[in-house]
Amino acid sequence: GEDVEQSLFLSVREGDSSVINCTYTDSSSTYLYWYKQEPGAGLQLLTYIFSNMDMKQDQRLTVLLNKKDKHLSLRIADTQTGDSAIYFCADSEPPPLDTGRRALTFGSGTRLQVQP
Amino acid sequence: NAGVTQTPKFQVLKTGQSMTLQCAQDMNHEYMSWYRQDPGMGLRLIHYSVGAGITDQGEVPNGYNVSRSTTEDFPLRLLSAAPSQTSVYFCASSYSSGPDSNQPQHFGDGTRLSIL
Numbered sequence: 001g002e003d004v005e006q007s008l009f010l011s012v013r014e015g016d017s018s019v020i021n022c023t024y025t026d027s028s029s030t031y032l033y034w035y036k037q038e039p040g041a042g043l044q045l046l047t048y049i050f051s052n053m054d055m056k057q058d059q060r061l062t063v064l065l066n067k068k069d070k071h072l073s074l075r076i077a078d079t080q081t082g083d084s085a086i087y088f089c090a091d092s093e094p095p096p097l098d099t100g101r102r103a104l105t106f107g108s109g110t111r112l113q114v115q116p
Numbered sequence: 117n118a119g120v121t122q123t124p125k126f127q128v129l130k131t132g133q134s135m136t137l138q139c140a141q142d143m144n145h146e147y148m149s150w151y152r153q154d155p156g157m158g159l160r161l162i163h164y165s166v167g168a169g170i171t172d173q174g175e176v177p178n179g180y181n182v183s184r185s186t187t188e189d190f191p192l193r194l195l196s197a198a199p200s201q202t203s204v205y206f207c208a209s210s211y212s213s214g215p216d217s218n219q220p221q222h223f224g225d226g227t228r229l230s231i232l
Contacts, residue, residue, distance in 0.1 A: 004158065033220060042120075042206060042225040043159075088158060103149070103174060104221060106158025 002026040006089055006107035013115050018076040020110045022089030025070060029091040032065065033104065034074045037086045046074070046087075076112075084114045118142050122207050122224035129197045129231050137192040137227050139207030146212035148190040149221070152176065152203040159206060165190055166212055197231045204228050 003025045012018045024032070030051050035043040049056045049063045049072070056063045062075040076083055090104040123138045141148065146167045151159035161174030165184040179201055181193040190209075194201060208221040 008156075031220075035223075040225075043208075043223040045220050045222070048220060090158070103161045103164070104159070106160075108156055108158050 002091070002093065002105045004089055004091055004105050004107040006087075006110045008108065009111050009113070011113045011115060012079050014079060014081055016079055018074075018079045018083070018112055018114075020074045020076075020087050020089075020112065022072040022074075022107055023070055024072065024089070024091045024105075026091055026093060026105070027070065028093060031092040032063075032072050033090045033092065034061075034063065035088040035090060035106075037088065037109070039085075043088065079112075079114050081114045081116060084112055086111050120207055120209055120222050120224035122205075122227050124227060125225065126228045127230070129194075129229065131197060131199060131231060133197050134193070134195050135197065137194075137205055137207075137229070139190045139192065139224060140188050141190075141207075141209040141222070142188065143209065143222065144187060145209035145222075146187065147219070147221075148184070148207065148209045149174070150180070150182065150190070150192045151206045151208065153206060153226070154203050162192065162205075199231045202229060202231045 005023045033048045034046045036046050037043050047058050047061050049065050060077045064073045086109040088109045089107040120141045149164035150162040153159050160176050162180050163182040165171045168184050168187050171182050205227045207224045210219040210221040
């Protein structure tokens with residue numbers, strides 16, 4: 001089945017850039033997403049990239065997609081203490097024609113710790 | 117605009133008890149789903165629904181029932197709670213259009229469930 005892998009932990013200093021990496025196995029993925037989860041909260045959609053794109057920039061966030069290597073990364077510029085959270089990578093399979101299922105396959109999450 | 121609302125936020129049950137986790141969305145989304153989140157793991161799909169009156173099983177459906185009598189509500193029922201069902205449960209919703217369209221899923225804040 002599909003698999004999405006992430007490193008478990010990343011620690012950076014405030015003001016530095018953070019790079020969170022993700023690998024996936026499903027070559028038919030259409031969209032890839034980054035979600036942020038703060039303690040005790042739900043998942044907040046940060047950004048996404050369509051599978052035919054290489055890069056997407058959204059303010060401090062830059063998503064890079066290497067489709068050949070099935071590698072996705074999220075770069076956060078000028079990381080702030082408020083960026084401390086768990087970041088989930090997720091891929092979206094095309095829905096099978098007979099079910100309409102739109103499942104996301106999630107990685108196990110990367111805990112980002114930002115030190116002042 | 118409340119988005120996706122889950123109740124209760126916390127619940128403790130004894131083994132064998134039953135309960136219903138509520139999920140409601142006010143965005144007129146056709147697609148709704150339930151995930152569970154366990155430590156060190158990403159979210160796993162329990163059940164999903166592509167519209168009122170239509171539900172189907174996800175990756176880990178055993179021990180859970182769902183129904184979708186209205187577009188807005190998608191309750192998750194535990195008929196006989198087991199300690200293995202201790203988890204954080206997230207409800208999500210999205211529009212349900214063609215496979216090439218980006219329809220990111222919006223998540224509730226979760227229900228933290230402990231089974232003793």
